[in-house]
Amino acid sequence: MKNIYLFIIAFSAPFLLWSQGNFPSENGLFEVDYLKGCVGTTITVTPIAATGTYLACFDADLTDLTSSENQTCFNEQANKPVGKLEFTYTEPGIYNILVLNQLTGSQQFDSLTIKIFDPELPQLALSNCNGDIFFNLNPEVESFDIYNINFGDGTPPQNVSINNFPISHTYSDNTLPYTVQATGSFDASGFNNCSNTTYTNTIVPENLNETAATITSLDLISASTLEIAFNANENQFYSVEISQNNNTPYNSVRSLSRQSVGTLQLDNLDLTNNFYCVRIVSKSLCTGNDLLSNEVCSIQLTGDAQADGNLLEWNSGSFTTSTLYKNGIEIYTGNSPFLDTNVLCGQTDNYEIIATNASGIEVRSLAVEIIAEASASQLPITQVSTRVLSSGELEIEWEVPQGLQPETYIVYKKQKESDNFREIATTDSTSFTDTSSDFTSGISFYSVSYSNNCSGRSPLVATAPNILLTANESENIINFSWNSFTGYDSLLSHYLIRKYDRDLNLVDEWDIGHETFFSDDVANAGEQIYIYQVFAISENGLISSSNQVQFKIPPSFFVPSGFTPNGDALNEEIKVVGKFIEQVEFSIFNRWGTLIFRSNELDKGWDGFLPDREAPEGTYSYTIVVKDAAGEEYFKSGVFNLIR
16 A cells, blocks of 8 residues: 555645535544435545545445455545545445545545435335225335325325334225325435435225235246246235245245236246245235235256156145156156156157146246166057058058157068068168068068167067958959958057049948958949958057959940841840940841941941841841950850841
């Protein structure tokens, strides 16, 4: 401090002219004109002793009077022009004024604390207690010392110290509206330069009934912040209280007033390692009792990877129902704890709890990530479908147990049910196409497993064959049969037979339950070619399909045994009559084998005339060559009689 001493000796005389302040410092070295005020207040330091050189630091560190911060502050003051020691405060807060009196060969320090406010409006609580209206202000949150209360009914206003609340007032008619005002001010130690000093509210006394607050939601904003929403009475004071893990008493952490609906964030919490319960309390001005809101608790969800699965625990006792979600999918509803054995070693899973408390409020936990350590794959693949795509292609598809995300699947195959499975492929997809067999003549069997990141493989459980559909026809009845499908474990829902035309337009379908045979009567069929396929439907929505079986009904055609072209409009023409004929060549010959008529149109026959005359009665021969819809050719010959 010697540098200060040498610099300021020349400026000691002017301080002797300063006016005296009103409020002495701790050791009587100086006075200030105010101990408090609002933003914009100027505080003047007036030395009491007449000797020495005074320097003032208006925001000092009292823990170390000779600190570098204080010395810097004093140096700045020493470099200012000669004048009063004063400072205008532009920010609210509590400030320490430190004064140094530099004497020849010695130094004196003294201090004083002041408060600078940026006050909210006075927060006045009002309660109707059996007709008397109580007025209250909370000294813990109010800034002023004295409040002028205007009751709004013509009676004289009252000046009331903050420490003398609550006060009561009786209105002549509690059903009328009154405009109430409460104006705050400082006592003689303060500078009354404040705005926001007057609370104004129009009240109807009979409506000022006390009510408990209600918490309507609790949300976790981060690992350190929760937010509550609430309904309250804007004419009451409330205190937000919080308890940790249900083993600490409730402590007040925030005051509420002048709000009927709102939200409030509570910070600096450890929501990962603790849970917190929140309530809102109001002290009744009428009875002195606490008016308690409902209690709402956060969820502390913890997870631990164990050898047999992922162990999840949470404070389920705070809730009526708890639902556990894994990777966004619900996996459990019930109380803590829960061991999730449906895990894959090395896989990261995300867990979350959504719970409902006794008030019906839904609360959500923070998410917890667990990297599974279970060394064995716990759940097998039990749902495998097979779909025959062509005679030499079969698509295999499988359903992964819920919650698992394997990186590699292994496909197995055997030719006989009694054989051992052999590995035929690995894939990162949930489907595979096998092209190594004829799926219209034989049955192969398939199964699928998966591997985890710890070199384990799931067991083989499902045995899924291709569905081999066969058919035979007897007297216009097509009989179908197929092997039972076993790829769905016990979840086979039913078999479905579908019938298509040759363009694969659906003609008909039949749900036949669990039967493995079916018959279709095609005596009156409208198409020559039909394609049939059987489907095995699982309860989980997987679909397996057989090979397609095409059945062709042979074409039928004939020529009548005779006709009578005599002009009576009956049986005047002879032609081919048939079904399922695409092309025809109808030729007629006389008794000497000479061709006398030929037609390539099914509807065009012979009218019994030769080019220049009527053909004579008698016997004629014919040949018919037809092609059906499949392009297959048929031949027929015979004779008929012409009768006139």
